[in-house]
Amino acid sequence: MSKTYKIAVLPGDGTGGEVVAEGTKVLDAAAKKFGFKLDLTDFDFGGDRYLKTGEVLPDSAVGDLKQFDAIYLGAIGHPDVKPGILEKGILLRLRFELDQYINLRPVKLYPGVDTPLKDKGPEHIDYVVVRENTGGIYTGTGGISMKGTDQEVAVQSMVYNRFQVERCLRYAFDYTERHGKKAQGKGKANTLGLVGKTNVLTHVFDLWERAFHEVGKADYPDVEREYYHVDATCMWMVKSPEWFDVLVTSNMFGDIITDLGAITQGGMGIAAGGNINPEGVSMFEPIGGSAPKYTGMGIINPLASIVAGAMMLDTLGEYKAAETIENAVMKITDTKIKSLAAGKMGYSTSEVGDMVADIL
């Protein structure tokens, strides 16, 4: 009997629905070809629902979503809703409550895609960022006192415990062992780089650095360990991205460097990410926003969403299907699409989805 995966589909706001439709088109084609089944259920969480009902997420949402094998998300963010409400109330809440403690962000330049980095090609830009996804400054520990006075104090603390740091590091070491440059036949070693700020944030990154070397030495002797300050990492991501294999970092630093990484791989039209709970329900998304000004025009690029779908299949164990989708996307970027930008692809959103599905 073929396997059936239960997938919760959250198109969300703006162009989210358009890109997710192409993603599910490709997922369905992959299911047919590789002999598994997808049982898709739509949820309407997002800005429109909030504006209608005043509710960001119903109380039942988290419990309902826990019944699925994975979540496929479009985009969150609505022009008529104050920034922060939907991001915190949907995206961050799901990450936290589903304990998706890893944000996996490949930074990979596909063939035929333009990068703003001079003299760099696909052979130079091919690494992965493992971002801690549920802790650190994102938990919002702190507050404001004497608000509105000139004595106002605002505190937002970067809090990590050993458990959070260690489980993230272990995921990153495991990932590096299986997917590092050596494992892929692209280099001599599998290397994990810790990105931190041990010269200033001497508490939090001291914990990260000690845990990194202890865990690595004890359990992953074959993975090479490097340490980089986050500011220097930004320079090397531009100047010598080919140095990197797998990087692991805290939530806030990971948020920042993965946007820098995304632009080097061609930007929001292509960058995808996974919010992963290795023991639970994971959620996959294109990392671009809801692009309100392009909504409904059929010109947004669905490739990031399609790649997010491939990451979802990979996490579910459908490795061959995932690889085949990624290869199909690379073929399209290499031979068909002129630009990843909305309206400049030379094809409509659904034509791009059709082309990927046809290759499968």
Ligand code: IPM
């Ligand atoms: C991301 C986004 C989110 C984050 C926002 C929308 C809350 O920027 O996934 O990187 O900061 O994590």
Ligand code: MN
């Ligand atoms: Mn971000």
